[in-house]
Amino acid sequence: xxxxxxxxxxxxxxxxxxxxxxxxxxxxxxxxxxxxxxxxxxxxxxxxxxxxxxxxxxxxxxxxxxxxxxxxxxxxxxxxxxxxxxxxxxxxxxxxxxxxxxxxxxxxxxxxxxxxxxxxxxxxxxxxxxxxxxxxxxxxxxxxxxxxxxxxxxxxxxxxxxxxxxxxxxxxxxxxxxxxxxxxxxxxxxxxxxxxxxxxxxxxxxxxxxxxxxxxxxxxxxxxxxxxxxxxxxxxxxxxxxxxxxxxxxxxxxxxxxxxxxxxxxxxxxxxxxxxxxxxxxxxxxxxxxxxxxxxxxxxxxxxxxxxxxxxxxxxxxxxxxxxxxxxxxxxxxxxxxxxxxxxxxxxxxxxxxxxxxxxxxxxx
Numbered sequence: 455x456x457x458x459x460x461x462x463x464x465x466x467x468x469x470x471x472x473x474x475x476x477x478x479x480x481x482x483x484x485x486x487x488x489x490x491x492x493x494x495x496x497x498x499x500x501x502x503x504x505x506x507x508x509x510x511x512x513x514x515x516x517x518x519x520x521x522x523x524x525x526x527x528x529x530x531x532x533x534x535x536x537x538x539x540x541x542x543x544x545x546x547x548x549x550x551x552x553x554x555x556x557x558x559x560x561x562x563x564x565x566x567x568x569x570x571x572x573x574x575x576x577x578x579x580x581x582x583x584x585x586x587x588x589x590x591x592x593x594x595x596x597x598x599x600x601x602x603x604x605x606x607x608x609x610x611x612x613x614x615x616x617x618x619x620x621x622x623x624x625x626x627x628x629x630x631x632x633x634x635x636x637x638x639x640x641x642x643x644x645x646x647x648x649x650x651x652x653x654x655x656x657x658x659x660x661x662x663x664x665x666x667x668x669x670x671x672x673x674x675x676x677x678x679x680x681x682x683x684x685x686x687x688x689x690x691x692x693x694x695x696x697x698x699x700x701x702x703x704x705x706x707x708x709x710x711x712x713x714x715x716x717x718x719x720x721x722x723x724x725x726x727x728x729x730x731x732x733x734x735x736x737x738x739x740x741x742x743x744x745x746x747x748x749x750x751x752x753x754x755x756x757x758x759x760x761x762x763x764x765x766x767x768x769x770x771x772x773x774x775x776x777x778x779x780x781x782x783x784x785x786x787x788x789x790x791x792x793x794x795x796x797x798x799x800x801x802x803x804x805x806x807x808x809x810x811x812x813x814x815x816x817x818x819x
Contacts, residue, residue: 614640615818619730620652622814624787630657631810633787639671646671648681653689664688667698678703685716690757694718708732723751724759740781744769753794758802760794773816781816 588597618636635652648671653664669683678701685696700714709731716724730744748765759765771785790807791799799806 617818622812624810624812626810644673722754725749738775742771758798763792764795785812787812
């Protein structure tokens with residue numbers, strides 16, 4: 455009995471040791487314990503990028519510093535990693551030249567474009583081309599004639615114009631009168647031949663004053679013309695002829711101005727200054743204030759002219775442009791003789807001052 459118990463005890467002790475030995479035996483597979491994974495947070499779903507084209511893959515593999523073996527699929531059908539591994543070298547884009555705009559250099563890379571700090575107008579203009587490609591086909595002499603004709607037809611053609619700023623009838627309480635003031639010219643943009651005329655008269659008494667000027671006009675800038683020539687007064691008598699020099703143009707704020715000096719064949723010196731301004735109320739309705747002043751260096755009793763400011767005329771006219779070339783108007787006008795001129799008019803029995811309601815037409819062609 456004792457013998458049997460010893461045998462069972464020896465077997466119980468030897469069984470665990472045999473199990474440890476059998477686990478390490480070659481060819482013996484034992485079930486492994488399954489480890490329990492800790493709970494992890496859910497990762498956002500990222501859409502896989504499409505695999506590159508095989509051709510592009512080979513081209514990238516040939517690039518210097520590019521190792522395509524890392525990050526490759528580990529199994530057929532498995533997409534490669536979208537992000538490169540730490541050892542992968544990606545090609546760098548070419549550097550774009552940029553410059554601080556405050557350093558005064560080119561800020562865009564475009565030749566000839568200056569920075570805001572550069573002073574405008576300091577760069578000289580390029581020299582005009584002196585050769586003409588058409589000369590090689592048609593000959594230099596023939597093309598020179600063609601260019602001369604082109605310049606003539608595009609700015610060198612003589613033109614003409616006739617203009618009446620005043621052509622009106624005056625209502626003066628039984629002493630109705632009329633008045634005109636106009637000019638015409640022929641020539642180009644710089645040199646012109648100019649004729650001016652103005653005068654007035656009574657409906658029942660005929661022409662009281664009339665003059666004509668023939669002038670050479672020369673443009674001295676885009677706004678003003680210098681004029682010189684002759685003036686002849688037909689009335690009041692006796693008639694006089696004057697050497698004339700003056701100017702005509704547009705002052706700032708679009709004020710039309712005109713002035714002249716007149717030296718008569720008798721040595722009398724006169725002067726005249728006039729101006730008007732077109733104030734547009736609408737595109738067709740225009741209000742025009744006008745002033746004309748006449749001066750004399752000495753008394754000219756035969757013509758009723760006094761020294762100093764001898765005569766003045768003020769007017770305000772409202773016109774409606776049916777066309778630019780044709781505009782009827784209504785207005786009011788005041789004229790009077792001043793100083794010695796007024797004294798000479800009273801001695802001759804003429805009126806010194808007159809206020810008129812006027813109706814007329816402003817026209818040009």
